[in-house]
Amino acid sequence: MAKKTTSALQENKGVSKTETTNAKSIGSLKKKRKAVLSVDSLVTDLLNKNTSSLSRAITLIESKNPKHLEQATQVIKACLPHANKSIRIGITGVPGVGKSTFIEAFGKHLTAHDKRVAVLAIDPSSTITKGSILGDKTRMEALVKDKNAYIRPSASGNALGGVARKTRESIILCEAAGFDVIIIETVGVGQSETTVHSMVDFFLLLKLAGAGDELQGIKRGIIEMADAIAINKSDGDNLKRAKLAKVEFNRALHLYPEKVSGWLPKVTTCSALQNDGIDTIWELILDYVDLTTKNGFFNKKRAEQNKFWLIQTIESQLKSNFFNLDSIKKELQKQLDLIEQNKTTPFAAADYLLSLK
């Protein structure tokens, strides 16, 4: 039966490339039955830690085919009771900071300690540079081969909101598939850090010991989000500079108000290449989990994140529904022009546009 349902799923997957059948048409009942069967077996396999099934389930989430999305919803629903049990870690840093090397070293350290590790990536630009997906995988050669590790390339999408949803749902599936640690990697540009920060328990910022511009080059918002800063490539000639940078970052962190988690953000140095300082970072994360579990912040933060994503999704949908209305598209620029000509105010224009809905 497993084989039959797998092929059914593959058949469904093929549909996206041809044509979507109307679910209400004749014959849909049979197809529906097949879909249900395949979802059941997919979930069973996934819960049995089968990573191929996990990949297929994530592909359903990422599909644009309405039938697949319906199946995805069923899979997620079935996985939900088994989710929520991992430590979710966000890792960010500018290109060149050595994120892939770090994640490889960090991931290997975890699997060596009997942890199963999943790596997801958020990269809103990945729709353009699709090549980076392969790049990521080849840059994490050892981790790719590790049977206790799972690497999933960037979820792509036009809007960060869509990417966020796919990633959040992928986290649920990875957790149901028994992964203990979920790493969400993001490139150190734009809005993606805020997005990742809103879906992880611990946020790690990778930095380099720079040429004296440690403070200037930092996006302050990102520093503020970090639960730890790791100064990577702290080896060889870099060692002294890295130690100086550590002092400077420590001083910078003191300027920020205390975190509600009760956690004091830490600064540490490491060399992913030489596998140095990686253990310290993991211990630090465990300390964080320990502290925040005891003081209740860990679960409180997850509940807040859930509420954030609920409200966020509703608000962005309300906005996009409104601004995509033909009537609004037509009138918005006209109203802006009238404001520019001192013929109306932004508020009167808003009232008028809202009345068109």
Add this chain to the structure above:
Amino acid sequence: MAKKTTSALQENKGVSKTETTNAKSIGSLKKKRKAVLSVDSLVTDLLNKNTSSLSRAITLIESKNPKHLEQATQVIKACLPHANKSIRIGITGVPGVGKSTFIEAFGKHLTAHDKRVAVLAIDPSSTITKGSILGDKTRMEALVKDKNAYIRPSASGNALGGVARKTRESIILCEAAGFDVIIIETVGVGQSETTVHSMVDFFLLLKLAGAGDELQGIKRGIIEMADAIAINKSDGDNLKRAKLAKVEFNRALHLYPEKVSGWLPKVTTCSALQNDGIDTIWELILDYVDLTTKNGFFNKKRAEQNKFWLIQTIESQLKSNFFNLDSIKKELQKQLDLIEQNKTTPFAAADYLLSLK
């Protein structure tokens, strides 16, 4: 005629305290005619720099009576072609920094240089501490008596959005009434600074020379918005500390990325009490206006602010319309509970709630 229409307006003003008449009822035509007449004469008087008319017009804006709001819309529309000609300055600082004394000294400096100055205040908390309105006026004794100055106490309202709208509309009226400089004062707490920043050309932050905690005590977002920081009460024993603080703030400002205006934020010291350094601040603002007028940023910023308020008003209205629906109020907490119990995801819950609309 002027007298007759003025009394008509006063009659309308009285309506808010009793009962709003249905505009479609018998006799409404007569009333409508009266209202139109009174609006015309109000606008004429306002354009003739009559500050009593300005006050009455702002009262219309602030009224909760639909009839008054209709009149307010007419007044604003008539004033719009005469607006946009002032320099709008936002002034903020924590309580105790000497805002009132500063604005009094600054305002007197401007009127001495043949400028007409209007002072508006944003204070979202003023609904609670209504007494502060009188306080403000008595603390600016000399300015209150100055015929070229106009001081309007805080617009109050439950939501900052409402306060913002009233203040933005009041700016238009003040400009139409021939005021050259509009000062928007805000208390140094909460979200009001961001609101004020979005409606002024120049943002001035007042600070005190503190006890070594110059950097820690600052809300970073506010520093980032400032076009200038003035360290007030720089007199007597305070002088040395103020100069030290100036050095420290200058260093802090260098850590921020360059402003798109092309303007380098300035740090200066002043003593409003001793009328010292006030002229420097005004010259500095004129330098800013000069620079940004030449490089086009001045008008660009105003256009962006208009667009911001248009979009902002629409979005907040869409949200409040949605979340105030009875069906949503009833279901929102249920969905949050289901998320908490791992029975749904924030995204599925959002889809469900949106489907109820």
